[in-house]
Amino acid sequence: MNHYSKTVNSGVRLERISVNKRVLVVGGGMAGLETALKLTRLGYEVTLLETAESPGGSILSLSSLYGLSGESDLLVQSRIEAIKQNPAVRVLTGARLVGVTGTVGDFRVEIEQAGQTIENRCGAIVVATGLEFGEELPGTGSPEKTISHKELERRLVDLQQSETNRSRMPSNICLIVEDEGVDSAMFSASALKNALAIKRLSKSSVFVCCDNVNVAGSGLEELYREARSEGVVIFRLEDMRPQVRETRTGLAVTVKDSSAAAPGGWQGLIEIECDLLVLPERATVPADGVSLQHLLNVSCDSDGWFQENNVWAKPVESNRRGIFFAGGCRGNFDVEDILAEAKGAALEVHNLLRHGKRLVPVGRVAVDASKCAVCLTCLRSCPHDAIEILVDDKGHNKAARIIDIACEACGICVAQCPANAIQMLADQFRDQDVAVSV
């Protein structure tokens, strides 16, 4: 929306509204830590919530970063240190958000920590709850011989730490990437980096089976080339899903790779003998992420990731002013992108709350309380959660009210109100406009 070119109509006045300069960051992973740090640099006080006992998030379970040379551990640890030494950040670990009321500039939140409920006020909320790797493995195979990518990451950390573990690495390892959902790109990148890591640490043969190799990220094409030159065998699957069966000595994975097909009718069916099979798990929104979506009343995409799939919202905005998203909770896994989003979220917060005051045009949209039937249609239709129901001191509903600071003046409530009780004063097209245009 263009804030400057519009002249403010006579019925609308500008009001100076105080906003709370404390910011709540939900999630203590990479995105949350970075957002908090950048916010303090801009002069904000931050409350950082983390459900686990310590911050860090799922990046800590990675043995290395996708296509990047930096060490994941260092990347997070340096930020955790910086946060700990920063007096402007209050870190609450083992804590969950359980209640949110109010609106941009003055959210009232309830936080549950160690059986106690803490009440807090803040002007904006940044959701950085990250993503979670499901443990369940689809497909067949004995549990000892079949592990998840996540488990492989764990083993690689061990492998990096001790020589003796290296000799115990199975000699034939097959990694499968299923091509489904936003996370397929992540698992393709993850399979490549882990295949290369195994190759470098052990003498194992490594096979990667995937539909498409994801190289759309920093350093991923180099990673792909390096993996191939180090002897990682990559099969690009066609039509057929990989078939797994148990053999006397291990597992046999049958894949179809069209580039391996030959003249004379051979279909390119290849059987890979392996003693360790790595299958992908699903990356999902964490369980309390789903309840958070309801709590915050924000819309999401069809797969349940935070933020609706809408070009206007990207990268970090939600349908509600004052609530932002950053990082894995949006379905993103690229560390560079996550850090950029964290910075972006900090900028949005700053442009909303700086100086602790905002000039808000009041009365662009107004409810005529005498006409309002309190039918809740506006409350249900407002896409930005900018309508509340006024109650009298006995708690009785009186009428709907527009929350000017959250209102985007889209006019949807005006169009929906069956009692004609809501009018738009500024920028409104009127009947005479229609008449003139005809």
Add this chain to the structure above:
Amino acid sequence: MPESDLVVIGGGIAGVTAALGAAESAYSVYIVEKNADIGGHGARLCCKATDACRQCGACVVADKLDQVRSNPHISILTNTEVEQVSGSAGDFHVSLLCRDINEKTFLDTAAVIVASGFEPFDARHKPQLGYRTSANVVTGLDLEEQIRLTGSVARPSDGRPPSRIAFIQCVGSRDAHIGNDYCSRVCCKYALRMAGLAQSLLPELDVAVFYMDIQIAGKGFHEFYQTCRETMRFVRSIPVSVRESDSEALEVQYEDSAKGRLVRETFDMVVLSVGMVPARDATDLATILGIDAGSCGFFANPEPTDTNRTAVEGIWLAGACQGPKDIEGSIAHARAAAMDAVSFLSSRRNILSEPLL
């Protein structure tokens, strides 16, 4: 000498977004654009929606340009190039050459954001693909412009709708022979979106996509790719040549891996999904600014995960000058650069006006 808080070099989507980010914090911003108008490549793209929005972001560019033109904190200098930058963070002196009047001007600024963008790969460097020698071989960007201006898909030779169209991926990307050893990240998305749009405009259209790997990224794209697989033919092979026969039909030669030999197939239009390469003047600009031009020509960042940072304090990178990015990615990157600049500027000088909704 005019003073400003921030100078943004480049008026494409990244530059415009970064400028807006700082202007919303009430800092005064100059956008220096070497072309006659702001907008860059993003302003040439077409909307790729069919029955629903395909998230290409072309409309966001239009909206942002509209915003930036009427923002009182932003001044736009077009037809202007940066000639020299001296000084240091908080006190840069920028000398500019305005080509309209062929006159030098000077600007003092506290911070600089480099958003000098990219160039599409020049497909003439792959002569075997017939670009500019065969009329009906076009680049993705050519097709974008055609759809944007005419609302339809037509063969350039005779203006008639094609019945068989081939999209060739990775033209100028993932190609070590020409030194472009990286994925351009945007081509799979724009090619499939345009192919989908072309099919919705011409329901009988036969589409073949020649590719190495489809780069699935972003919300909803995987589902879209699956629907594309139902209506388009995906051939995992990059053609070796495109030749024009007499009837203006294009003969595409590629290795059919299932048959294990070269095959020829005719199409009446071929779209080359050209990738992104560094801007021609990137090296010069790097020298002027004293930043790292990077090994492949995209500006490099000294710290691996902070892609906005440069070796010079007070100068940040935004958008595709740092590496291939789509509109969504450029916007995200530019907002991050704006945050760096605002953070730096606010430590020096506090702006007292309150933000207006």
Add this chain to the structure above:
Amino acid sequence: MIVAERKPIAEIRQMLESHRKILVVGCGACVTVCMAGGEREAELMAATLDLVFRNDSKCFSVDCVERQCEPEFLDPLTGKVNANDCVLSMACGVGVQTMAAQFPHVPIYPGLNTHFMGRPLEQGLWSETCAGCGNCILYKTGGICPIARCSKSLLNGPCGGSVNGRCEVDPDNIECAWQLIYDRMKEAGTLDLLDEIMPPKDWSDSAHGGVRRVVREDVML
């Protein structure tokens, strides 16, 4: 609330054909909330009729009152009603009749079909919830009314037409009320209440005993 729906324009057209000056009156109560006859809908009706009778030089005016079912709210309309040839009431049947009683000399036409007492299941979708039977048993049935919501108004469990929780009368749109009752009471741990057999219903409290009245002498003036 009382849920109603706009009559087909063709029917309204027929009713109004012979009149020239027509007053369309909305009601600010139930029919506003169910988006059938509030101020908005009254204006919409006038605009639509204006197009219908475009070449017939008719004149439409619009007004809306708080509740058409109470005479006091209709008093201020007297002047306007008298200045018109007829009234198209956008209220429920109760409102139309109150209007007709108040203004016996002016033809009053109903603009809506009044359907039932119900509630919104979602924005734009209403469902019958209470039959006004005069003898409420909701405390025995988990807060779900079998009179209004079971197609057969059964009192002691579902019939054989309950399949997968849907009612055989219209499986796509009607849930089996008895399935809902069972599920709800199971969740509440009150299934034992269902052991009690309900005797046949006394329908004399319902419309079967003639026109019903509620008399409260203590509040009478």
Add this chain to the structure above:
Amino acid sequence: MRREPRIVAFCCEHSGKLAAGDESSSAALPDNVGIISVPCSGSVQTIDILGAFRAGADGVAVFGCHEGSCKHVTGNKMVKKRVEYVARTLEEIGWNRERVAFFPVAAVESKVFRDRLAELSENVRDRIHGYEKCLGKQSESAP
């Protein structure tokens, strides 16, 4: 004499309005089209559309964002349903339902915008002239 059909176009300021005003398209908007800019297509009410007909419009177009790209999440979906309601009402009163239409358009689709307007004009032109022929009299009083 045949007159040009009068068209009222309600345009979302993020899509239709920008497409209408995009200078890059050489074709100017025809005189018979009146543009009304709205903050979101979802703010266009049923009564606004009927009001346009009442004021003498022959056709009404509502231009909003493509599905999934409404700045206000679902404004375009809402107005699409209202347009359908008006179309049904028009049908009920014996008019052609094609006099009103919702067109998804993006800010950069100025060609598409003009094409859709031309389609609507063409559609409506046939109707009003058919109607006027039917009446066989004063053409200016025809709806």
